[in-house]
Amino acid sequence: MSQLEPILAGPTPAPDAELPDYVRALEAAAIYLPEDQRATLVRAWRVGAAAHAGQTRKSGEPYITHPVAAATVLAEQGVDIETLVAAILHDTIEDTPLTREEIASEFGATVADLVEGVTKLDKLQFRDRQEAAAESFRKMMLAMARDLRVILIKLADRLHNMRTLGAQSAEARTRIARETLEIYAPIAQRLGMNLIKAELQDLGFRALHPWRHAVLARRIRTQPVVRREALAKIEAQLAQRLVKEGFDFRLVGRVKSPWSIYTKMRAEGKTFTQVMDMFGFRLVVRSVPECYHALGVVHSVFKPVDGRFRDFVAIPKANGYQSLHTVLFGPYGSPIEVQIRTEEMDLIAERGIAAHWSYKHGGSANSAQNRAQSWVANLIESQRATGSSLEFLENVKIDLFPDEVYLFTPKGDIMALPRNSTTLDFAYGVHTDVGNHAVAARVDKRLVPLRTKLVSGQSVEIITAKSAAPKPQWLEFVVTGKARTAIRHQLKQLEHEDAVQLGHRMLDRALEGLGSSLDRVPQTRLESYLADHRYPRLEALLADIALGNRMPTQVAQVLAHRLPDKSDAVDLAFGARQGEKILITGAERGVVTFANCCMPIPGDDVMGYHTAGRGVVVHRTDCANLAEYRKSPERWVSIGWDREITGDYQVALRVEVDNRPGVLAQVAAAIAVADSNIDSVEYLDRDKNIAVIRFGIEVSDRTHLADVIRRVRRLGVVHGVQRM
Template sequence: MPTIYDLSQRLTDYLDIQQVNQVRRAYFYAEQAHDGQRRKSGEPYVTHPLAVASILSEMNMDHQSLMAAMLHDVIEDTQIDKADLSDQFGDTITSIVDGVSKLTHLHFETKAEAQAENFQKMVMAMAEDIRVILVKLGDRLHNMRTLGVMPPAKQRRIARETLDIYAPIASRLGMHDIHMELQDLAFRAYYPMRYKYVGRAVQQARGNRFDMIEKIEKTLEDCLEREGLPGDIKGREKHLYSIYRKMVTQKKSFAEIMDVFAFRIVTDKIDTCYRILGAVHNLYKPVAGRFKDYIAIPKANGYQSLHTDLFGARDITIEIQIRTEEMEAIATQGIASHGDYKAGKDNEASYNRARQWVQGLLEMQRQAGDSMEFIENVKIDLFADEVYVFTPQGRILELPKGATPVDFAYAVHTDIGNSCVSCRINRRLAPLSTPLESGQTVEIITTPSAQPNMAWLNFVTTGKARTNIRHFLKTKEQGESIALGNRLLNQFLANFDTTVDSLDEAVLKEYLDEVELLSLDDLLREIGLGNKMAYMVAQRLKPRSHDETKQKLPNRPSNRPLSISGSEGMVLSYARCCHPIPGDMIIGHISSGRGIVVHRDDCRNITEFQDDPKKCVYLDWDKAVDDEFEVSLKVELAAQRGIIATLATKASAVGANIHRIDIDEKEAQMSTVHLDISVRSRIHLARVMKRLRALKSVSRITRA
């Protein structure tokens, strides 16, 4: 374990003496604050913050980050509060420490909820100062290195959290070395037997092929020397978790995993990278489809490199990565390779990408319904493999594998996503659910009247798209349910000669307190969603001056039925059992959480509720209704060649759109055809049925 004196000696290599002394002061302050506290291993607690600071010093982090690392558990685990820390070390360091600290003063029902809330707090702190996550990653790395002293159940929980959140974040920020070590340590803790077996297999493969690996490395060196190309060659093995993940995702045995061994060639400039690529392709045969150019199209975290797989000697497949020294620094340390972590220097690509990603997290957090929804969306983004697609203007967008044009639209802008109706992929119209592939050009077609569809949630993959769709639908549903609740309550209040706008404020407040709602809008939303009965609420909110002995609330509102236009949105739906259409006598079934479900009044499923004001409300169709409604027809006809095409042609000629056709064969010469069509009204339906009935082969047609 390094001491503060060892660390101080190392820090003098890149910090001035005054900054080193400030780090030493933070250490001694932490040592005093944690006096008497010990880790599970029995060591003094201060060895942990010292180790975290040492990890950050290996990345040449600034002195404020190192001071925050020394103090990162002071607020959480000692009697010192934020005010005391701020007096001693200033607001900047205190805000980093506070961002890393857990929410220990709040009670959570589950560990998952606590994890989600703490991560949400950390994201908000990251938006202010991205060094928060760098300190947290150092903290998590040391905890993982010393995880063996914890009980097995706690080891598995911490390892799962590391695989789900912290290792992917390190990858997203380009911190390759920390990302790989976190994954391997978590793999060992979560799957100890699998870790042992994969490790044993790698050791055996290394023993069998070690001489061949050395020979390939020497051959590569000779090739570069012969071509006069500068390059430092480093051979390495794939990390155990990386091998295990390939075995799981590709469903292959260890022997089938191709690139267990890899070589990295670090050179002086980009031009040399491509010349080295040509040289190694001339030396060994490349594997088709396994070349990736991350120099021309960098990853979202700023990573740049050329990747190629080659067939080496004795059927050994090797991976070669070719990059410059600057790319190597970014690849291993990511954002930590830059000295400026505050807004102001916008010339560092990986730093800017990291800031954009954090801002995207912050936007997602604002739109999410709760911390659990937020963290699930973040996990979706963190675990994605990438595809690279182009806008019509040539801008490159990185999206997760399996992303659709809807994900692309939201990646461009939230308003584009909210108003998209269709898309063109490589200039051809395509469904919005089409999975995108790298290299495609995607054009989104929008219209101001469009809005997100709930069905999109079934195929979108990005957290941003999912969060924005849910937020839009939630906001839309809230407005629609308030409007419907207002109409329903006004109908029943009319029995007491009053309206929602004329309610007694004292009576309203008393009732809201009783049902634990904050405002009238909350009450109207509950009525519109069917969670509260309008006639019961009206009974409670009637004016106190009203004489109950003279007039009691009838089972039905005294004014005319509620008119519907078909544009009420998500709080009003149409029953699939009877398919009501304009012109039908209708009744509304109040369904908790769904609002009003419209049935035909002769529907057998509604018979037992018709006279119950708690369950049903009378409806009629608005004269201005202008929409198409689905209806089912049952057609009995003589079987003959081409009859289905004839039915479709006749229905389309009268303006009916056919959604589905099913055929039941009753006898050899007779068939029953079920048609699902959309019509505008009963009159339109009658014209369709008349046209179909005129066919000689049709013996009977009825509405199902």
């Protein structure tokens, strides 16, 4: 009698309300499937549960919870019903009396083939664990060549095993984690499945180095408030400009994972602060033309870093990934990474080959799937003559890391460097002193210049000379952070003289635009400026200008013109009077400032306070600080607003919103629609559900402010808005 007969002849399936929680979770994840197919999932669970009856995991849970959890992982990726059923049954042929034929008769030949493809990976006996892993890997690649869904099931199986790794012994945890980081996470990346890849890497890192993972995770969670506020302000500025250009978009800040930070710290020799000193955003728009339009918009908000733009839309990565990448000069001295893509590109970037089923059910395969099929086919074809499974595995490892090159030192040691690395990067990789004194190199015993790019498998020998020293041109072609840092350190002294000359030219050009020159600036004014800004001599100022630490136009404005003395008659700057009040027109910004404590705007009832060195400071009449200022009535100035007022005025809003990704961009967009500029963004409070954000914005008057508040209040994610 068939093993399935007693199972299928059993009691009527339990209604949904009586299903175990883990089955209900699978059904919820597979809600995109038709009702009859979801019923097939429940039937597959009944078959699997009966087949695995009496079997438990090391944690003590029924064994069936594992394959159902693996199927849930795949359902979250939106794969087809056959893959989900095969995932539920993927251990039955190996671990239960069920046969391939019985599964085929009940669920179809495709499901049976998938289950058998996964099962065969663990069937054979080997001399040692290393050979077993290598041969299993070869068989997995062969199975992938027949049907890529085999690897989807295997990746989901591995991901759930990693999530429940705590039940394993310490030795098993280390072995499984290392295998995950070396094989399965790179495969997921090669297939474009970045969501699964990222979780595999994080779990593998946590199992392999729990203390390091805990330290980095805690540092990420407790980032300085200043950084969070800077990230929010940049996001708001980008969103505001995109709205003004009429874009329909999603803008979300990207957070680095502990694993990505750890690998970057090790590979580039950076500290945690240096790695985190970069903001990242993902911008999703509607179409490919809008990707390029949006690129121009973000470049108009922040200037792009030369040489850091990559077009993976026109030339996709090997795994089908498409996106525009650009790096911008941030307002806080930190670079801003922006990825721009369409919704379809975003789906493929996160799910890779699995996006085929979720984006177009039954449609043609997407670019990630086509490229994955081609990669596997070419890999199998090129490795047919490989001598052993271990050799095959090592060759594939190189192919799985297309962003790295593997090189050999003269002693036969292996060095890994980023793609496009040069022989000079190799020299600094050996030792800083070797790089500083490098003059040439031998690649595979052939003499080549230091700018020669390297490819995997080459043997490199560096030729040095004691008299050699780094040159500024080296910075144009080195790739690694270690090389760049070492070269800059050596050049610092040599650069000072060049920087002074460049700064002199930049300042003179700025002065020429104001009808002056450095030679015509009075010596007393120049000495006063240097003393005020603590420069020991002119050369230090000029070098600072060349290095971008001080803007030449701002320096030129101070040196070329005598600034008005704020102690002069204030009335001259205020213009007309109306009764006893001095009327503000908005053109008196040099001698009139607006208090940060109450942020008055046109339309508010105001009073002025005369402050030494600052002119008149304007306060709202309901400002809490007035009680203190009333102690000096002689300093009060009666002021009001003129009928014609120019300029924009700062005001603060307290906005209570849902705490979820993308909300900040929505609020910023609403402010932009009201023609208001965002000056600052600060999180005042946040928990799991609600965030309270302070927006510093610019408005023309109270009517303008009311329009901004009205538009923000209409958003569904906003719970309350008030002026601060």
